[in-house]
Amino acid sequence: MRLYRLSHDSLRFPAPASAFHEPNGLLAFGGDLSPERLLMAYQSGIFPWYSPGDAILWWSPDPRAVLYPQEFHISRSLKRFSRHCPYRISLNQAFPEVLAMCADRGTQGTWIGPDVAQAYNRLHTLGYAHSVEAWDGDELVGGMYGVAQGALFCGESMFSRRDNASKIALLTFCRFFRQQGGKLIDCQVLNSHTASLGARDIPRRDFLALLSQLLPLTLAPDCWQPQTLSAVTLNSDLNHCE
Structure with a gap:
């Protein structure tokens, strides 16, 4: 081959x-x-x-890691934390900063080099790439970014500088995304962190079949406009506690 x-x-x-x-x-x-x-x-x-x-x-x-928004797994500790969560969650209010902080992994290294950062910042300007931010006061302490394709969100990277910041950002986004008509989050390759949050592997052929169904779908108007997302509410459809 x-x-x-x-x-x-x-x-x-x-x-x-x-x-x-x-x-x-x-x-x-x-x-x-x-x-x-x-x-x-x-x-x-x-x-x-x-x-x-x-x-x-x-x-x-193959296989492909995916997260159905309604299957986000909320641990008991995260549920307790969310009751007194200090973070404000926003959408598309600091995309370049989120991308830069995802790239800043110290000695661990990163795949997000200058050419990648430039490319995804360009996609954001064109309205295809989006960020979710977690704020503690005026400080950016967690978040994630990815690319929207129909009713699919292709997650690229996430970071956390405070306890549970990226988890709360993803939890809030899952709830928001589903309300807007979103169906699936692509996590690409399963790891222990995404698995703990409810992601699972499916065969590539199943992912591609889902992709063909989700691409033509549209989300609610103005879904991706910069905004503050609703506070976390642990509805029954997002309440898979261990």
Whole structure:
């Protein structure tokens, strides 16, 4: 099996089914991070992920990690914390700052290099990439960003500088997203953190089938306008306590 090289003259991607089994989901390399190519990738169930300075790598893993908003798992400790939560949660009020803080991982390293930051800031300006922010007073203490495609939100990265800040941001977003007509959050690859919040693996073929159904759907008007989101309310549909 040979790795597919993308042409700068075409936005065409190979079929996700042709991705490598090891490393899981590696599909292609090259191309660029233009808005057109990035959007084509997300619409095809593909995303970029590579180290700064390396060639752009494109992935479509099998299985695929997803989170249904109504399945967000609220631990007992998070439920207790949410009763006296000090954070204000907002949408699209500090996208560049959220992206920068997601990239700032100290000695752990990051895949969010300057070219990636520029590309996603451009997607945000065009209205496709969005951020959720958690504030403690005027200080940004947690958040996440991703790309919206129909009734699907493709989560890219999250960060937390205070206890439970990113969890409360995601919990609040799940409730808001579902109210606006959102159906699914793409988590890409399952890890212990996202699994603890309710994400689970599904076969890639099922994800691609869902993708084709969700892309044509539209959310509520003005859904992505900068705004303060409602305070966390633990409704029965978001109350999976352990």
